[in-house]
Amino acid sequence: MRVSPFKTAAPFCAALLGCAGAAHADLVTLDDLPTAPPAQILILGEIHDNPNHHETQAALVQRWHPTALVFEMLTPAQAAAIGDTPRDNAARMAEMTGWATSGWPDYALYHPIFAASGTAEVYGAALDRVDVRRAMTDGAGAVFGPDAALYGLASPLPAPEQALRETDQMTAHCNALPPEMLPGMVAAQRLRDAAFARTALQALEKTGGPVVVITGSGHADRARGIPAALGIAAPAITAFSLGQVEGDPGPDAPFDAWIVTAPTPRDDPCAAFTKTP
Template sequence: MRLAAIVAALLLAGPAAAQDVIVLGEVHDNPAHHRVQAQRVAALRPKALVFEMLTPDHAARVSPDLIGDADALADLLDWANSGWPDFSYYYPIFAAAPDAVMYGAGVSRDAARGVMETGLATAFGAGAAEYGLDAPLPDDQQTAREALQARAHCGALPPEMLPSMVDVQRLRDASLARAARQAFDQTGGPVAVITGNGHARMDWGMPALLALAAPDLVVRALGQGEDGIPPGGSFDEVTDAPAPERGDPCAVFN
């Protein structure tokens, strides 16, 4: 490999040079963030890819021969009905690691409702205590996370719903951590995780729960900001990109 290509690969890899799991955050509708993710995945050449956007069932259907056909892959994953941004944003990430084993950590709506009906630990199932789901959050973190949920829903949620919304986010964090741990155990890593910035943050997101359950794993996290504003939380590295044009995110609540 030419020296320039080696240097470029190292620059793209950033802190991914020495880790078992690299968590690549995003703002879901920012195409620039997905380009960075695809570049990092190509440089890392992970043995496994974990997607917040895939259910375990959908991930199990992905095979290397399908990754060469974007339309067929999108159809297989029923992406048009998934609620995620256009598949063209995500397809380059799949294509960057065609031989990686795919894992899904998506939480279904039924599972999210289960949090409200049966409680967080029961909804997660076996191993909940390993990921800290059997214990309440520290008061300051609970308050901060409820405030984030209130802002994310434009103040439209009744205050009594906010603790359940935080629990759903904890379920998503733990599901990502469990999938990453399984991926590492089954493939030997490295593992790349594709998820939103909120789940990628080191202080209380998926990396924090993975550290509880598998403290020997080396985990690094990338957060991606917009227009010079960094994402909330702590990360090993933060990049920045222009924000895409967006309508009023609160219009749906009016």
């Protein structure tokens, strides 16, 4: 496992599995996860179109009773529009959030999370697309604002780490990106991770926690994602990262725990990069 810069709630094996002879204690099932929230901020990763991942997130929200839910998928305005809408009314929730035009997978996949949220305050962490695009040219720190240094955005990444992240971006985009785009893609990712962490801390300060963050598993990366930004900005805050993946992530999986599920049926995601005009 990569070394995490943030404070964990307790030694992972002891806290979750009791160290009962578990040689691979970080690979878990839903039943292995504790009944009480293991940290102040709980980052629940997903593959966005996998319904099993959302069912697990909903089950954990119901189990851990967070005071706040932070969604990667919602802007602050969309979250505010929920108001007093009954969370179990799927059609009304989809309408109030404008989900159909958001570009995310169908609202039905996410409805179990909202339905399980009770009275938790809902926060939207999504940035305006214009700002994300601007980070690609101007840098993450310039877009983030005056607290950029607090979240580690005022300085460039070390060259080896920058190179690794650019390679990951190229792989994630089917090796189809022009190389000159890669630094900007890394900057945009750094901006979004820091913004999600900032929203989670704001939610924790206002509601007292625990706070659940619903996000892609890439953002749950302990070394690079939301947890890393939290570790820089608020090292005293405890955080827990759950990755949900569709295959063995290997011995260096960058999560506190991960769940492996069967792949959901989907079209080849690389097909869009190979289509001819």
